[in-house]
Amino acid sequence: MAEIKNPDIENIAEFKQDLINKRLQSGSLIPLLQSAQDSYGYIPEKIIHYISELVGIPAAEIYGVITFYSQFRLKPLGKNLIRICEGTACHVNGAKSILTVLQDELGISVGETTDDGVFTLQSVACLGCCSLAPVIMVNNDTHGNLNHDKIKRIIKKYKSDQKVRVA
Amino acid sequence: MKTIKVGLGTCGISAGGQLVYNKLVEEIKTKNLEVELKETGCMGMCYEEVLVEVEEDNGTFLYSKVTPERASKIVTEHIINNAPVKEWIVKSDEVNKEEDFLKNQNRIVLRNCGIIDPTSIDEYIAQNGYKAIQTVLKNSTPIDIVDQIIKSGLRGRGGGGFSTGMKWKFAHMEKADKKYIICNADEGDPGAFMDRSVLEGDPHSVLEGMMIAGYAIGSDEAYIYCRAEYPLAIKRLKNAIAQCEERGYLGKNIFGSGFSFKIKIKEGAGAFVCGEETALMASIEGKRGVPRLRPPFPANKGLWGKPTNINNVETFANVPWIINNGWDKYAALGTEKSKGTKVFALAGKINHSGLAEVPMGMTINEIVYGIGGGIKNGKKFKAVQMGGPSGGCIPASMGDLKIDYDEITRTGAIMGSGGMIVLDETTCMVDLARYFLNFTQNESCGKCTFCRIGTKRMLEILERITEGNGKESDIDLLIDLAQKIKNGSLCGLGQTAPNPVLTTLQYFREEYEAHIRDKKCPAHNCAALIEYCIDPDLCTGCGVCARECSSNAITGKKKEAYYLDTALCSKCGKCFEVCKFDAVIKN
Numbered sequence: 001m002a003e004i005k006n007p008d009i010e011n012i013a014e015f016k017q018d019l020i021n022k023r024l025q026s027g028s029l030i031p032l033l034q035s036a037q038d039s040y041g042y043i044p045e046k047i048i049h050y051i052s053e054l055v056g057i058p059a060a061e062i063y064g065v066i067t068f069y070s071q072f073r074l075k076p077l078g079k080n081l082i083r084i085c086e087g088t089a090c091h092v093n094g095a096k097s098i099l100t101v102l103q104d105e106l107g108i109s110v111g112e113t114t115d116d117g118v119f120t121l122q123s124v125a126c127l128g129c130c131s132l133a134p135v136i137m138v139n140n141d142t143h144g145n146l147n148h149d150k151i152k153r154i155i156k157k158y159k160s161d162q163k164v165r166v167a
Numbered sequence: 168m169k170t171i172k173v174g175l176g177t178c179g180i181s182a183g184g185q186l187v188y189n190k191l192v193e194e195i196k197t198k199n200l201e202v203e204l205k206e207t208g209c210m211g212m213c214y215e216e217v218l219v220e221v222e223e224d225n226g227t228f229l230y231s232k233v234t235p236e237r238a239s240k241i242v243t244e245h246i247i248n249n250a251p252v253k254e255w256i257v258k259s260d261e262v263n264k265e266e267d268f269l270k271n272q273n274r275i276v277l278r279n280c281g282i283i284d285p286t287s288i289d290e291y292i293a294q295n296g297y298k299a300i301q302t303v304l305k306n307s308t309p310i311d312i313v314d315q316i317i318k319s320g321l322r323g324r325g326g327g328g329f330s331t332g333m334k335w336k337f338a339h340m341e342k343a344d345k346k347y348i349i350c351n352a353d354e355g356d357p358g359a360f361m362d363r364s365v366l367e368g369d370p371h372s373v374l375e376g377m378m379i380a381g382y383a384i385g386s387d388e389a390y391i392y393c394r395a396e397y398p399l400a401i402k403r404l405k406n407a408i409a410q411c412e413e414r415g416y417l418g419k420n421i422f423g424s425g426f427s428f429k430i431k432i433k434e435g436a437g438a439f440v441c442g443e444e445t446a447l448m449a450s451i452e453g454k455r456g457v458p459r460l461r462p463p464f465p466a467n468k469g470l471w472g473k474p475t476n477i478n479n480v481e482t483f484a485n486v487p488w489i490i491n492n493g494w495d496k497y498a499a500l501g502t503e504k505s506k507g508t509k510v511f512a513l514a515g516k517i518n519h520s521g522l523a524e525v526p527m528g529m530t531i532n533e534i535v536y537g538i539g540g541g542i543k544n545g546k547k548f549k550a551v552q553m554g555g556p557s558g559g560c561i562p563a564s565m566g567d568l569k570i571d572y573d574e575i576t577r578t579g580a581i582m583g584s585g586g587m588i589v590l591d592e593t594t595c596m597v598d599l600a601r602y603f604l605n606f607t608q609n610e611s612c613g614k615c616t617f618c619r620i621g622t623k624r625m626l627e628i629l630e631r632i633t634e635g636n637g638k639e640s641d642i643d644l645l646i647d648l649a650q651k652i653k654n655g656s657l658c659g660l661g662q663t664a665p666n667p668v669l670t671t672l673q674y675f676r677e678e679y680e681a682h683i684r685d686k687k688c689p690a691h692n693c694a695a696l697i698e699y700c701i702d703p704d705l706c707t708g709c710g711v712c713a714r715e716c717s718s719n720a721i722t723g724k725k726k727e728a729y730y731l732d733t734a735l736c737s738k739c740g741k742c743f744e745v746c747k748f749d750a751v752i753k754n
């Protein structure tokens with residue numbers, strides 16, 4: 001996961017530099033938003049206004065684009081992003097009960113972040129690993145053939161990794 | 168020298184492939200072995216992952232379900248002592264445990280997947296890669312190529328099934344200073360993963376197909392629109408494009424022919440409707456991905472108003488093969504109106520979940536029972552879902568149906584992109600219809616009223632039926648709404664959204680009626696209509712269910728039968744899943 005920065009003025013400068021490095025010109029609104037999200041973990045309001053100036057598209061329209069695509073977030077993410085697949089193969093193989101366990105373990109529902117900021121839970125239409133259904137993706141790692149035990153073990157592992165990092 | 172290949176598609180990696188690979192690296196290093204270690208793409212047998220293949224003088228040996236520990240043993244026994252570990256081998260010259268899965272397949276699109284290292288352009292070239300584009304540039308005029316593709320009978324694999332050659336012809340005939348090629352790698356249909364496997368396992372075949380298309384229609388610039396949920400596919404594509412640029416296979420004056428071509432990648436941002444071609448182009452242009460009316464078709468007015476040819480990943484991957492082997496060889500496969508092969512993504516309640524490429528015209532039963540190895544856990548085959556949210560359910564009683572575009576359409580489902588979800592007796596068809604309507608309702612872009620609001624109303628009706636509050640008139644209302652949504656929507660999303668409901672109503676109407684009239688879910692799936700209880704004769708008193716239960720609904724003493732209080736039960740189903748003795752029962 002990208003390290004999350006504070007969107008203050010300084011970082012906007014950094015973001016600008018990033019855009020220059022990536023040679024993103026105007027007209028490519030979605031890649032601009034994607035790199036904003038890469039740098040900040042979400043799309044801060046300040047950045048929307050900055051991009052608006054850059055590409056000459058009204059902020060309201062950019063907001064429309066952001067909310068249209070499920071990839072974009074207007075709120076910061078937890079340190080670990082858990083995406084649970086709600087695709088057809090996962091659905092018929094018990095994704096719902098996996099979701100119940102996940103929600104119980106984390107104490108949050110889909111779309112929320114835990115109070116300590118360690119986990120965000122999201123749902124996704126299909127991860128393309130349907131042969132291993134039910135599937136979740138934690139950050140960029142896919143975990144398949146899940147059952148209740150396995151889910152608990154995975155969550156435990158990320159929780160303890162987190163503690164180690166803090167210590 | 169021996170070669171070891173590890174299947175590192177997304178499926179292989181999630182099954183632990185990277186750990187196996189790392190272990191092999193370590194073993195080879197510490198034991199100082201003369202072995203070549205390679206990665207390869209998905210071999211299609213996802214149910215046997217992690218797959219490791221050892222190539223040596225005595226042949227090739229395919230190991231299944233390899234773990235890091237097993238990998239160590241394979242190294243000591245097979246690599247060092249030359250004694251293959253027979254019990255884990257699924258395929259070699261002597262053993263063929265995968266015969267059922269492999270024997271009726273015919274791999275054209277998947278010709279290199281799981282065989283070559285997808286990160287190596289040289290391995291692609293060694294399999295006749297980039298030969299087709301060279302032949303084309305040297306010997307053929309663009310219209311010749313269009314003609315060959317028309318004669319091959321290739322139809323678009325993205326769902327619509329339109330003749331690829333005809334589409335190229337329309338774009339070819341347009342006069343313009345600029346034309347575009349787009350590869351649709353959005354693969355939005357949940358439950359389908361053919362395109363992902365091709366992109367991860369053989370990216371160069373897609374690039375080569377795009378180059379040939381570019382030459383045929385007179386385009387010098389292309390985009391691949393790939394969904395962001397496929398990070399590995401994007402990585403492999405970027406790598407493949409960079410290799411081509413380095414060698415001059417992409418760029419200016421390719422192979423000294425005067426033909427120039429460049430390919431860029433655009434990452435999708437998570438919207439199903441962006442798989443629709445006009446929405447996809449809007450998305451590349453940086454706008455909300457909202458479809459527009461056709462005509463004008465992309466071939467006349469596409470990306471940034473220029474003539475554009477858009478094809479699916481699998482469509483492009485077929486093209487180099489057709490050029491190399493001749494259109495007639497391709498047209499010889501399949502049925503009268505559907506030529507060639509089709510890749511199916513088998514998933515759901517099936518034993519051999521994975522990718523199968525078969526000639527068109529194979530029956531559903533041949534795929535489900537033959538290649539797919541039948542239904543998981545000995546359950547009964549109920550239906551296959553084809554075509555995703557735009558498709559429908561074909562009942563097991565029609566298992567002898569030959570799969571091609573027209574036969575499938577006749578059932579009310581569609582071929583779609585090739586996702587085939589197998590359902591068993593525990594799948595509730597009303598719930599499945601609800602599931603798909605929930606999907607389309609979420610993904611509707613909101614432009615057309617009937618698609619936006621009509622699907623919402625249909626979803627509400629389906630929700631109340633699954634919750635036991637359905638009304639006698641609901642079925643007629645669903646059918647009425649379905650017709651109106653079909654007629655009142657501009658793009659394929661709305662026009663096909665009611666299909667899952669219509670097909671389940673057509674073939675499984677009695678299930679709807681049981682929910683509405685008897686307040687029963689025959690598949691024991693809908694939580695509101697079932698009750699859990701514990702069979703005292705089967706319960707061993709292990710207490711696992713009581714520990715799992717977060718509603719404190721299960722009580723009892725160790726080694727005695729436990730009791731489930733239905734008044735407290737939240738019907739989460741955890742106890743049902745954890746009981747090893749089948750003592751938790753759904754009524």
Ligand SMILES: Cc1cc2nc3c(=O)[nH]c(=O)nc-3n(C[C@H](O)[C@H](O)[C@H](O)COP(=O)(O)O)c2cc1C
Nearest residue numbers: 323324325351354355442443444478479482659660
């Ligand atoms: C709602 C909707 C979603 C679609 N999603 C995809 C998709 O994910 N991948 C794809 O190749 N085609 C998809 N299509 C079909 C495309 O619009 C288009 O027909 C196709 O990319 C053309 O390529 P082909 O002729 O090679 O099939 C979709 C169509 C609709 C209406």
Ligand code: FES
Nearest residue numbers: 085087090127130
């Ligand atoms: S349905 Fe879950 S990974 Fe495809």
